[in-house]
Amino acid sequence: MEGEFLVLLGPSGCGKTTLLRMIAGIEEPTSGDILIDERVVTGLPPRMRNIAMVFQSYALYPHMTVYKNIAFPLRTRGVDKTAIRKKVEWAAGMFGIERLLDRKPRELSGGERQRVALARAMVREPSVFLLDEPLSNLDAILRASAREELRQFQKRVGVTTIYVTHDQVEAMGLGDRIVVMSKGKIRQVGTPMEIYHWPADTFVATFVGSPPMNLMGEDDILTGFRPETFLPAELVTGADGVVTYPFEVTWTEYLGAERLVYGNVGEKSHARHVVSRLPGSVSLSIETGRTYPFAVSRNDLRFFDRKSGLRTDRGPA
Amino acid sequence: MSGARAGIRDQSALLAKLMIAPAILYVTAMIGFPFILAILYSLSDITTGDPTLRLVGLRNFRDILADSVFRLSLKNTFFFAIVSQVLVILLSRIIATALMKEFRGKWLARFLIMLPWTAPIALGTIGWLWMLDSIFSPFDWVFRWLGLLGTPGALLGPQTNLYWLGVPSLAMASVIIVHIWRILPLATVIQLAGLSSIPKDLLEAAEVDGATPWRRTLEITIPLTLPIVSIAFLFGLVFTFTDVTVVYVLTRGGPVHSTQVLSTWTFFKGIEGGDLAQGAAISLFLFPLLAGVAALMLRMARKSEVV
Numbered sequence: 001m002e003g004e005f006l007v008l009l010g011p012s013g014c015g016k017t018t019l020l021r022m023i024a025g026i027e028e029p030t031s032g033d034i035l036i037d038e039r040v041v042t043g044l045p046p047r048m049r050n051i052a053m054v055f056q057s058y059a060l061y062p063h064m065t066v067y068k069n070i071a072f073p074l075r076t077r078g079v080d081k082t083a084i085r086k087k088v089e090w091a092a093g094m095f096g097i098e099r100l101l102d103r104k105p106r107e108l109s110g111g112e113r114q115r116v117a118l119a120r121a122m123v124r125e126p127s128v129f130l131l132d133e134p135l136s137n138l139d140a141i142l143r144a145s146a147r148e149e150l151r152q153f154q155k156r157v158g159v160t161t162i163y164v165t166h167d168q169v170e171a172m173g174l175g176d177r178i179v180v181m182s183k184g185k186i187r188q189v190g191t192p193m194e195i196y197h198w199p200a201d202t203f204v205a206t207f208v209g210s211p212p213m214n215l216m217g218e219d220d221i222l223t224g225f226r227p228e229t230f231l232p233a234e235l236v237t238g239a240d241g242v243v244t245y246p247f248e249v250t251w252t253e254y255l256g257a258e259r260l261v262y263g264n265v266g267e268k269s270h271a272r273h274v275v276s277r278l279p280g281s282v283s284l285s286i287e288t289g290r291t292y293p294f295a296v297s298r299n300d301l302r303f304f305d306r307k308s309g310l311r312t313d314r315g316p317a
Numbered sequence: 318m319s320g321a322r323a324g325i326r327d328q329s330a331l332l333a334k335l336m337i338a339p340a341i342l343y344v345t346a347m348i349g350f351p352f353i354l355a356i357l358y359s360l361s362d363i364t365t366g367d368p369t370l371r372l373v374g375l376r377n378f379r380d381i382l383a384d385s386v387f388r389l390s391l392k393n394t395f396f397f398a399i400v401s402q403v404l405v406i407l408l409s410r411i412i413a414t415a416l417m418k419e420f421r422g423k424w425l426a427r428f429l430i431m432l433p434w435t436a437p438i439a440l441g442t443i444g445w446l447w448m449l450d451s452i453f454s455p456f457d458w459v460f461r462w463l464g465l466l467g468t469p470g471a472l473l474g475p476q477t478n479l480y481w482l483g484v485p486s487l488a489m490a491s492v493i494i495v496h497i498w499r500i501l502p503l504a505t506v507i508q509l510a511g512l513s514s515i516p517k518d519l520l521e522a523a524e525v526d527g528a529t530p531w532r533r534t535l536e537i538t539i540p541l542t543l544p545i546v547s548i549a550f551l552f553g554l555v556f557t558f559t560d561v562t563v564v565y566v567l568t569r570g571g572p573v574h575s576t577q578v579l580s581t582w583t584f585f586k587g588i589e590g591g592d593l594a595q596g597a598a599i600s601l602f603l604f605p606l607l608a609g610v611a612a613l614m615l616r617m618a619r620k621s622e623v624v
Contacts, residue, residue, distance in 0.1 A: 026521050047527035059522035063540045072536075076527035120526070130525075 003158045005151070007175035009165060011207065015184040016164045020130050023162065024053050037127055047076065052121035053130040056137065058113045060105040060120070066092075067101040070120045077124065091123040094153070111142050118150075122157065129154075129161040135170060147173055168208050172196070180204045198302070199224075202309040205302070214274040215304070216265060221314065222304040227260070227277035229300035232284055238297030247276070247294035249286055261286055265294075358597035365591035377598035386574050387599065390582040394603075397489070397578060398557040401496040405553050406546060408497065409504035416505070417512050434502035442566040445495045449481035449567070456481070485575035488568050492576050495563050500553045507549035511542035544617050551614045555607060579603055 008016040021027040023034055025046035033042045041049045052073070060069050070088045079087070092098045095115040105113060114134060121129060134150075135143045151174055154161050165171055171178050172192040180187045180195060180203075188200035199205035199213065205224050206212040213224045229236075236242045251262040259278040266272060276294060278284075286292065303312050326332070362373045381387045412430060416423065433441060448455060457478045460466035466473040473479065481487045515538060523533045539546075561580045564570060570577035570585065579599055587596015 021521075024521075024525050026524060046525045047529070051525065053522070053525045055518045055522055057516065057518045059516065059518035061519060061523070061537060072523070072528070073526040076529070076532060124527075 003160055004176040005154050005161045005163065005174055007163045007165060007171040007178045008181060009168060009171040009175075009178050009208070010181035012166055014181045016166075016179075016181050017132055018184075019181070020053075020132055020162060020164050023128065024051055024130055025049050049128075050126050051128045051130055052124065052126035054114075054117045054121050054132065054134045056133045058105075058117035058134075058137075060113060060116055062105050064104075065101065066097065066103050066105070066108070066116050069105070069116055070101075070123050073120060073124045079124075087123050091119040094122065095119045110138050111146065114138065114146060118153075122159075125157075126159065129159045131161065131163045133165055134163075135165075136167075150174065168210070172208075180207065182207070196226075198311070200311055202304050205304070205311075211260065211275045211277065213302070214272075216272040216274065217306060220306050221312065222306050224302040224304060225296045225300050227275045228279070229296050230274065230276040230294055231278065231296075232282070232286075233293040233295040235282065236295040236297055238299055240298040242295040242297050243301065244293055244295040246291050247274070248291045249288050251288060252286060256280065259286075355597045355601060358593050359601050361594050363593045365588075365593060368593075373594075377594050381595055381598050381602075386577060387579075387582060389574055390570075390577040390579050390599075391602070393489075393576060394558060394578040394580075397492055397496060397576075398554050401493045401500070401557055402550050402553040404493070405497050405500050405504045406508075406550055409501055409508045409549065410546075412501070412505045413508035413512050416509055430505055431502045433498050438499060438560070438562045439566060441499065442495060442563050445491070445498070446482075446567055449491050451478055451480045451483055454478065454481060482568050483572055485572055488572060488576045492564055492567060495567065496557050496560070499560075499563070500556055503556075504549045504553055507545060507552070508542070511545035511549075512538070514545070515541050547617045548614060551610050551617065555610055555614075558603060558607060558610075 008019060010016045018027060022029045023036075025041065025044060025048075029042065033040050035041065036049055036051065061072065064072065067088055070091055071084050074084045074087055088101070089098065092101060095118055097112065097115050097119060100108060100112060100116070105116070108116065114137070117134065131150075135146050138146055147170060163170075163174060165174075172195075175192055177189060177191055178195050179189050180200075182203050188195060188204045190198070190200075195204060195208055199208065202215060202222065202224075205215065209226060211227050213226055214230060215222045215224045217223075230247075233242070233244050245265045247261075247263050247265055249261055249263040253260040253262075257280045259280070259282070261276040261278060263274065263276075264272065265274050278286075303314060304310065305312050357370060357372075359377055360372050360374060361370050362376075363370055416427060416430075420426075436444075447453070457466060460473055460479070461477065465471055466479065467475065467477045469475045479487060481491050519537055519541075520533055523537050528536065559580055561584055564576055564578055564581045565584065568576045570581050579602060583596045583600040586599060587593050590596075
């Protein structure tokens with residue numbers, strides 16, 4: 001959708017970067033067409049697609065100053081000198097890097113390089129903005145603030161953005177919609193909410209969410225539920241009722257804001273390993289080796305076909 | 318700590334001196350001493366027939382400067398070195414760019430390109446001597462076969478042979494061609510190293526930023542490989558400046574000194590002519606020049622870290 005922030009999410013090697021590079025025109029698709037602004041651009045070189053891309057490494061030109069780096073995409077278009085100066089200053093101002101314009105990339109910190117790369121991509125107002133894991137080279141603290149900035153900035157300029165990441169937190173936090181990919185195939189396209197609560201198949205269910213969705217197998221149908229919906233029975237209510245399981249606790253992890261409780265559910269032969277995620281506010285004592293009644297609201301149960309992995313509406317017989 | 322004593326292995330200062338000693342000895346005996354000897358010779362009237370050292374001041378330098386053959390040699394030295402190295406840089410860039418691509422038989426292409434580097438210069442040059450023979454040159458044969466030579470009105474003339482090494486301009490061209498053949502492998506390897514040191518991302522970023530292949534070459538590849546290409550250029554320059562073999566084997570400086578260079582002129586004057594003093598003076602002419610080139614090379618090497 002025009003102006004949306006679309007995230008390509010998938011494990012490494014799933015083809016998300018290749019897809020991005022095909023959109024950019026750096027790689028050619030073996031079949032199919034790529035459309036930008038309802039125009040087929042397949043086979044066109046990148047410079048005729050009006051796209052901008054930020055690389056994982058930022059790919060700043062090391063022999064040029066920040067000013068020249070940002071000016072480069074304008075010069076290739078034959079923009080005149082005074083217009084270039086104005087645009088570069090505008091782009092630099094947007095990312096707060098005006099005082100760095102005379103420096104070379106090697107004199108910049110990681111965060112500053114990322115801003116320069118964004119400014120260089122933005123400066124000519126592309127119709128699509130492609131980002132290949134632009135936050136992966138930043139440390140954890142910087143990454144959180146950069147994520148927030150990126151989101152606000154994208155909302156402000158309103159350019160359609162395609163963002164590649166393998167980090168589901170980034171994907172959930174940034175994306176208007178998320179495209180989940182695996183082994184070169186798109187598994188699901190949807191809002192973060194849809195992806196999380198209504199995963200299209202078992203791959204999405206287990207790839208998104210940490211810890212992943214619990215999947216228990218009975219016959220041809222797998223039953224899935226999120227760890228945070230699997231709680232001690234007395235805490236679970238549901239309009240459509242609840243399903244209670246005896247939960248044999250094998251291990252607990254205290255993580256401050258929450259507790260992860262690992263254990264087995266059901267008969268020995270059918271035993272399935274599941275995880276419960278208890279919020280920090282639940283102070284109930286839980287000991288390993290003992291069995292507790294745990295429950296899930298019926299509304300939170302999802303069912304998947306065991307063979308195809310696809311979600312179905314039908315519960316186990 | 319009873320019984321523990323620091324052995325020689327732990328005395329790093331002493332060990333350092335011991336380890337550096339052979340290098341210092343080598344530099345002093347094999348480079349410093351002959352260099353000082355050359356300076357002394359150049360200020361004397363020593364000959365192979367009369368090896369007593371009598372200092373005569375700068376007379377040798379005045380004499381060689383007045384000598385028209387010396388001036389021609391000086392000019393030729395620069396001409397050969399610079400023309401051949403400019404061509405080497407252009408050709409090696411083209412070959413290196415081709416070798417960066419993947420294609421069938423790439424290993425064979427690489428192998429063939431590297432081959433001249435493995436051949437001894439003298440043998441390679443003798444091979445060229447035969448190829449450029451005044452009567453049996455295969456180049457002439459091919460030209461005749463193509464109808465470019467040996468018939469009235471032919472492009473290269475009605476005579477049956479070009480006499481590569483007998484005509485001043487062709488002799489110069491021959492020397493330059495052999496120098497190129499000789500240095501090209503090294504330059505190609507250096508250029509390959511330079512090209513592969515450019516992160517692929519940079520070129521792709523430039524492509525996405527709208528740069529045409531031409532602009533990518535001019536504004537990204539060339540500036541980023543300039544330091545390492547300069548090293549290749551300076552290396553080649555030193556190799557050609559100091560080379561005796563190619564000219565000595567091909568033309569012996571002829572015809573009529575038209576391909577004479579400082580290194581061969583030194584040899585002919587000082588060794589074959591027996592005038593050690595003048596030979597030394599001629600060879601010392603190269604020294605300030607080569608020292609300058611070496612200093613430049615070291616500076617370039619420091620600047621060559623790409624990113």
